[in-house]
Amino acid sequence: MRQRRESLGISQGRLGRYLGLTFSQIQKYEKGSNRIGAGRLFQIATFLGVAPSYFFEGLDGVGEPAGSVAEGPLRDEVRTLVEAYAAIPDPETRNSVLALVRSLTTSALARRTTQV
Template identity: 45%
Template sequence: MKHPVDVHVGKRIRHRRWLVGVTQQQLADKVGIKFQQIQKYETGMNRVSASRLWDIADALDVPVSFFFEGLSGEDPNTAAQEGDLFSDKEALALVRSYYAIPEAQRRRLFELAKVLSDVA
């Protein structure tokens, strides 16, 4: 049976991998494992060991704590089932495109979005 924390960590691995544009095979090569293992981690089927999570965090250029963000300290079953903005591929594509914009233009776009959301 999948543990909700393992599922959450797996989703965070998948979201970060997708956000930075890395395939399962590329991540597996960086970490030194088979891509099938990455698949199992991302679905929560297999638990990620501490040392492997460290390697994955390094390969995806995030701190290890990134994979636990969004979990409350209370009930992992509830936290893992809460709605996640990044479970929507369109939202991920938008974030990925946003960070591909040069910083100066990105700030201007952000300000525009804030103004438009106040109007709506």
């Protein structure tokens, strides 16, 4: 997590603000002092522009870390989307937006599967 965060030039404070945590909590996550729950890991991965599996690949000694979910020009769009999502103050509205995005991706995947 630390390596990806630093490669993007994101401070612990900024990541903490996005997650609603203190920078010291981010430090604890990065040092391994505190465990990161699955939901929180998903939020972190989204903000850092990678799939959650990015943090697990290579642990078994096989394979390299996964690439970014968003490469090139798409990276700016993803970052803008994540920042806009994080700025939504109402939790119910955020959940609705997330449900909409998930339904759109599920629909798109289903269309691709039926076309093959």
